[in-house]
Amino acid sequence: xxxxxxxxxxxxxxxxxxxxxxxxxxxxxxxxxxxxxxxxxxxxxxxxxxxxxxxxxxxxxxxxxxxxxxxxxxxxxxxxxxxxxxxxxxxxxxxxxxxxxxxxxxxxxxxxxxxxxxxxxxxxxxxxxxxxxxxxxxxxxxxxxxxxxxxxxxxxxxxxxxxxxxxxxxxxxxxxxxxxxxxxxxxxxxxxxxxxxxxxxxxxxxxxxxxxxxxxxxxxxxxxxxxxxxxxxxxxxxxxxxxxxxxxxxxxxxxxxxxxxxxxxxxxxxxxxxxxxxxxxx
Numbered sequence: 596x597x598x599x600x601x602x603x604x605x606x607x608x609x610x611x612x613x614x615x616x617x618x619x620x621x622x623x624x625x626x627x628x629x630x631x632x633x634x635x636x637x638x639x640x641x642x643x644x645x646x647x648x649x650x651x652x653x654x655x656x657x658x659x660x661x662x663x664x665x666x667x668x669x670x671x672x673x674x675x676x677x678x679x680x681x682x683x684x685x686x687x688x689x690x691x692x693x694x695x696x697x698x699x700x701x702x703x704x705x706x707x708x709x710x711x712x713x714x715x716x717x718x719x720x721x722x723x724x725x726x727x728x729x730x731x732x733x734x735x736x737x738x739x740x741x742x743x744x745x746x747x748x749x750x751x752x753x754x755x756x757x758x759x760x761x762x763x764x765x766x767x768x769x770x771x772x773x774x775x776x777x778x779x780x781x782x783x784x785x786x787x788x789x790x791x792x793x794x795x796x797x798x799x800x801x802x803x804x805x806x807x808x809x810x811x812x813x814x815x816x817x818x819x820x821x822x823x824x825x826x827x828x829x830x831x832x833x834x835x836x837x838x839x840x841x842x843x844x845x846x847x848x849x850x851x852x853x854x855x856x857x858x859x860x861x862x863x864x865x866x867x868x869x870x871x872x873x874x875x876x877x
Contacts, residue, residue, distance in 0.1 A: 612804075613638065614839055616657045616814070622752055623662035625701020632702070632759040639765065639809065653804040655839055656767075656811045658756050660748025661698060664691070665815070672744040675727050676736035684731050688724040691751075692716060699755045705762035712758035716751060723747045738783035742816075742826045746771075749813035757811040767809040772827075773818030775799055775810065777838060779825045786817055786825035788838060796839055812839060 615635060622628050639654055659665075675684045695716050703709040726743055730736055753769040760767035776796035779786035803810050817825045 612653045614655045614657065617659065617756075619659040619662040619664070622658055622660075622756065625698040625755075628698060628702040628756055628759050632756065632763055632765075635760060635809070636763055636765055654809050655800060655804070656756065656809060657814045657839060658749065658752050658811060659814050660752050661695070664694075664748040664752075665745055667691075668745045668748055669741070672727065672730065672736055672741055675731045676734055679731050679734050681728055681731050684727040685724065688720055688727065691723075692720040695720075695751045695755065699758065702755060702759040703762045708758045708762045712754050715754045719747060719751055719754075739781075739823065742783045742786075743824050745826060746813070746816045746824045749815050753811050753813045757809075760809060760811070765809055766807060767811050768803060769811045769813070770799075771813045771818070771824075772816035773822065773824065775812045775839060777817035777827075778820060779817040779827070781819050781823070781825070783825055785828040786819075787827075788817070789820070792838070800839065 615638065617631055621631055635654065635656060660668075671684075671687050675687075696713055699709060699712050699716065703712060723744065726740065730740055730744075750771055753771075757767040757769035776792060776799040778789045778792045778795055780789060800810055815826055817827060819825060
């Protein structure tokens, strides 16, 4: 890491810039979300505790949906469109709301923060319910509507993780992919980054880091220039993390997920790539 010279002429080591990406298995329930929050706090503060005069680590967190929620949203949206059963759609929404409220209650120890997060869960689930009822009545599920529905997985997980961090004294703020500057084209289901998005990411993320905040970004999602929600395809949360890592000027990248390792090559182009049990950086 490079150093900078203070007004007194002493060299002060710059903080470490780090993007931490957590997959669905890492945030599978409230207990695991609490573990993740404690881990983030440890990485954020450990070097500051060891060395006087060192700035806090600058950190961005990217989270997936709670384990299997994205799959459930895909399946439920398709079923609602096919069956046209409004009551079943409402029942599904009720169960999803309960799942996230339970996770929030398990993870967040501060009552005020918990109430704020639960209010946001109710509001977002209410938006999803309206969309599902519309899909049910029309009997049609467009790619644009599907992106909107499945985006709720990450958009519900991020407030819970941010709230958990707040409850243990960290200044966290949650963002959607669009809020973070992930501006894409309109290829719903497999959206691609628009030219200039890296600058937008930098413009939106860096002021938060400069104010010592921890942005918690919804993985998998972005938005068009018109503000319409898009998704980046399966595995898009990792793509989001990489974009944010590059857009904020580099640093380190750490990924937590359920995997046996990584391949040396593209698995879609061949099956002979050797497996790597770990990757030291993105």
